[in-house]
Amino acid sequence: MPESSETMTADAAASAPIDPSFRDASLPIDERVERLLGQMTLEEKAGLFFQTMITMGEDGQLAGADATFGLPSTDDYINGLQMTHFNLLGSAPSAELMAEWHNRLQGLAAKTRLGIPVTLSSDPRHSFSDNPGVAMNAGPFSEWPETLGLAAIGDTELVERFGDIARQEYLAVGLRVALHPQIDLATEPRWSRQVNTFGESAELSGALGAAYIRGFQGPEIGPESVSTMTKHFPGGGPQKDGEDPHFAHGREQVYPGDNFEHHLKPFEDAFEAGTSQIMPYYGMPIGTEYEEVGFGFNKSVITGLLRERYKFDGIVCTDWGLITDAEIMGQPFPARAWGVEHLSPRERMVKVLEAGADQFGGEDVPELLIEIVRSGDVSEARIDESARRLLREKFRLGLFDAPLVDVANAVRTVGNEEFRAAGAAAQRAAITVLTNSTSDAGAPTLPLARGIRVYVEGVDAEVAAGYGTVVGTPAEADVAIVRLQAPFTPRENHFENFFHQGSLDFDAETVNHVRALAAVVPTVVDVFLDRPAILTPIVGDVAAIVGNFGASGAALLDVLFGEFTPRGKLPMELPSSMAAVEANRPDVPFDTKDPLFRFGHGLSY
Template sequence: MSNDATTTVDDRYRDASLPVEERIEILLSQMTLAEKAGLFFQTMISMGQDGELSDGDPVFGLPSNAEYVLGRSMNHFNLLGVAPTAGAMARWHNRMQELAASTRLGIPVTISTDPRHAFSDNPGAAILAGPFSQWPEPLGLAATRDAELVERFGDIARQEYTAVGIRVALHPQVDLATEPRWSRALQTFGEDADLSGELGAAYVRGFQGESFGPGSVSTMTKHFPGGGPQKDGEDPHFAYGREQVYPGDNFEHHLTPFEAVFAAGGRQIMPYYGMPIGTEYEEVGFGFNKSVLTGLLRERFGFDGIVCTDWGLVTDSEIMGQPFPARAWGVEHLTPEERMVKILDAGADQFGGEKCTELLIGLVESGTIPEARLDVSARRLLREKFELGLFENPYVDADAADAIVGAAEFRAAGDAAQRASITVLSNDGVLPLAAGIKLYVEGVAPETVAAYGDVVATPAEADAAILRLQAPYDQRATMFENFFHAGSLDFPAETLAHVAEVAAQVPTVVDVFLDRPAILGPIVDSAAAVVANWGVSAEALLDVLSGAAEAKGRLPFDIPRSTAAVEASRPDVPFDTEDPLFRFGHGLAL
């Protein structure tokens, strides 16, 4: 290794005719400590207006694009925000690659993203689709029970991502939604391990393609070894949700979907924030957990891909004006440097959501971390860039991006998936709705409904009513906490009273955005029909309600009968609530 940045560069690592492993060693042997350290950090980055480079984002405390690449030698970034057009995203990506090409070794940047294709008002779990085709959330994909559809989604998303330069998907999420109150269920494939594994593998195949290479998007499957068994369903972004519990002694069951993803060739893994309580594993967050990352992931499963921690395990930060401590669960007493040492010793390769390159450089310079340990992970991180073809062709065709992203064919496929995901839970005969009837609606634009019936102003005037609801959740102290829908699954009394009042006047259809398995009994008792969705347009919903599209969706989890049943269930055991109102797989045809 040369610490002299002025040394003449041996650029044979750019020769695509050489084996990748040889190219890695040629490049690695020339990298300075700072250049190696830059590989280890993957964090959020902002885009300038209309595809310009960004001077930073004060809201999220992000430095300029140039500071990241030139000042910190970083080259892995999670893109925040939605550009008005795909072409703008592509132009920004190309400018980022030009910036990277100006560095001594010209190591290209790798752009990643959280999910961008689904309907969601929860930026903690997903980013709005913007110009991309729009699909149901993963729970909705699970409701289709269609692995071919999921693989097709992955293939379309792959084409749209690569058109704008996104090469790593920080998904799929194959955690099992075994704790009904858990706030992250929406991005999972539900409660069943076999279905989650089947769909997770299809998702990976779609994104990565038939063989991994220049046309692929690398998938970072999360959250190993399964984040579902959260105590009381709380989210481990926050200290009150840091514990994962296994009263059913069912830790192994949560590994099942990951095994399917490994068999499908999943390239990267993100461990969860949570810390296991009462198991054979160390009681520290999974990103710090050597018994899990090395003993289980690396040794037992033989995984030699990239392991990137969840965001913000090392340093404290600020989100939306609020102090936000590092999610260093079980090791809160350690300094940031000590946390970094423990993460690397555990077997991780990258620090998610961090940009403190100076800490890692200092640990190597002090002899605390041997540089040879950095080389182990650097090889994995460089290998991914080489195999994705970023050294040969880092740029994208910005002029073509707008035609590819959100293409009519892709949007039609997303619309069809939305319709296929809608799940009819109960129906006393009101569905399908007759053509041209008088409809009273809430939560649906009247102009949309006009194609299906005559909109009236009051329930008393209507032949039927349609009410769209959001599954309930508790309001918490901060805006950021409220991005994570947690707490009670019971609808507020005023919501139940309103549904009952409308339903007493007219046959009423209630559609619920079911991001968690809400207590639906009182709604079912009042309404003539109850329907579940996981991100669908009003047109898709009305097509199913009217019989223009077939009702095909099936529940991806049980619907509990009561809060008492939820509280008595074991969070690590699937289908464990007593006498559920509707069981996994339930769904009516019309």
């Protein structure tokens, strides 16, 4: 069997007998890795380095090319590019179809020369998000509050229980890597990504992030684990003006409070919990001791900080799309090569490898890596270093020993009654009561009495009818219940509108409408706090304000009508004005002047 440093050519591999001993589960994993690596061609090794999006075909079939996201067919990925790591894009109609599709995918991989199984990953898919860039809605899975809602509950046992339930559901359909948790600190109130964080506190984020990792991975990575790719090292929260670095105008991370180190604290807890993988963010640090290039290109961060200071020897996968330009939803989407835009794709790839990363997220150009190695720009020994990590993870997860899933078990497990009930209870627990005024008769507005006349906006009238008599106008009602979405500034780019950025002020039309309602009838306002909305213009007019972090209408009404005691506490401040937000130092927590509601605020009854 040839050594990995003497990689055989593809022509020689075609006629060489395969030594199947790497499939012997009785051997130590490191030995299995070496026995497999020694038989791999450069082309097969290169395929390991790329993890990109893949879609399901109709009715659980393997997909053809996808023009919307510029994706090749599944057959091209497996047999043409020899790739074995994919991120499943989009929701599925059922667990059964997901499991059947997964088994077809593994069946295709099994027919390749060495039969290396696929490692399938996923962005979060257990909540109400629907953003093809960062999270999927729950579909057949149990539905929970957003991560920020788990932080509002603040219970490590509940978060670990969530992780364990999500692990079982992922495992049942073949998802083996979670592209989460996201443990960035939400220190810039305008940033679009904070809904997927644990909020503004480093201590809370670290404790809950570690619990999340334990729930997904267990005590150590094994056949029953889902590996966690914790992100975004070394902390993606301090975004200049709150703009997201998916886009060029958000490429800079700034530290006017000299608080870079503070953002590392949650990652220290994640390392202690054993996170298996790490994703650096897109952003480039400005005014620090680190090189001013995107973190995925940043040797001072990946090798110096992550590998050497923290002794992390797991997989490092870049965020998506650092190397090549793309087109998404018909619009050009340049590579997020911040600070190295002037480099060619080939030079960017070399810089990522020299920085110490193992895998290119959102890319599918193994031919470029092959060219780089053959030219001598990167040594084969360097390639083997990362290939070992990537193969070791497949063996640790048991993919070589049991690549297929039990479709019947997927149907029984995903979204079962117990898991859905746990998710629904968490939705209710995360709801945070911010104000609860007292009526002239001396009674608090909440909880509401069953059977009263209710006017609703943003609540399904049929659901509301289970709690009171739904009426058609505010004048007929005893109370109005209005659901709002935290404000954001629409952008011209369709894809960018999935990322809620910009102003946190409600527009005048919304404010005036709420005030007009409140002038007619006591009004309860519920706000989806995917970002910290400025509630100052309405707080003195309405009877009560509650915040949710992903909750069904029934979950909300159970809390408003006293069927469930509210437990939520704000996991971030709610600022009093945009002037305070603009003066906030993006790297410093709890830095808005005179916040309307402070971190940890939440009433009960």
